[in-house]
């Protein structure tokens with residue numbers, strides 16, 4: 001897949017996040033519940049090594065609930081505080097301030113030991129483009145903030161947004177680029193909307209999706225496209241789906257571009273149901 005990852009972008013994003021981290025007590029890292037590992041930038045672990053961190057499995061409304069449970073287990077086994085949220089509808093968001101307080105307990109204890117009335121805890125939302133950072137901030141703050149540009153370098157003067165009395169959020173989230181050296185990671189990011197449609201190939205992406213669905217969700221695939229059996233040959237699957245959806249060119253041949261786009265759009269519009277594109281390995 002012709003998607004490029006530029007080290008220059010990454011270095012700049014890293015510097016910007018490092019600057020922001022100086023001001024904050026707790027990091028709230030947002031990942032896509034459908035692809036919790038592919039939607040993380042591995043640099044986050046290194047960047048936030050000295051800060052307490054909460055992981056939000058966002059867009060959980062689109063993921064397979066059984067697989068999301070496996071992911072919670074996976075992260076908790078690593079002792080990472082984790083919450084399952086659907087920030088579009090506000091589900092799970094109420095628990096965020098409470099978890100942040102729990103994570104910042106050592107700092108709060110320090111204030112108490114010194115006899116100081118604790119100041120509001122400062123949190124930074126961190127994540128890759130389109131993972132839901134602005135939506136989470138809006139939900140937590142209970143108001144609309146302007147969407148921040150996804151380009152590193154697009155910064156504006158920073159302000160703190162109050163979340164209740166005990167927490168403040170930096171209004172500009174930390175934006176990190178996903179790292180897709182593995183091409184399957186690129187496909188997962190394309191399917192979940194993390195990268196722009198102009199830069200990926202629908203056919204390749206839909207082939208990846210069909211192979212994955214054949215293995216993990218065969219019944220959904222059969223049901224959606226009215227297929228009796230699932231051929232192991234992905235070209236046959238394209239032919240069958242293309243014919244059923246009327247994607248034909250002259251001579252009765254299947255239009256693969258059109259078929260690929262239909263498969264892709266059906267997935268993006270949730271017509272195949274709640275699907276997770278990644279499972280914990282162990």
Ligand code: G4P
Nearest residue numbers: 058059060061085086087088129130131132133134135193
């Ligand atoms: P960002 O700041 O990290 O870049 O992401 P943002 O909040 O702008 O969210 C990106 C898209 O994801 C938005 O859709 C938003 O509504 C959607 N989204 C965020 N959280 C959730 C969630 O929990 N569930 C679902 N289903 N969607 C969520 P959009 O504006 O329509 O953009 P797009 O989907 O057309 O790219």
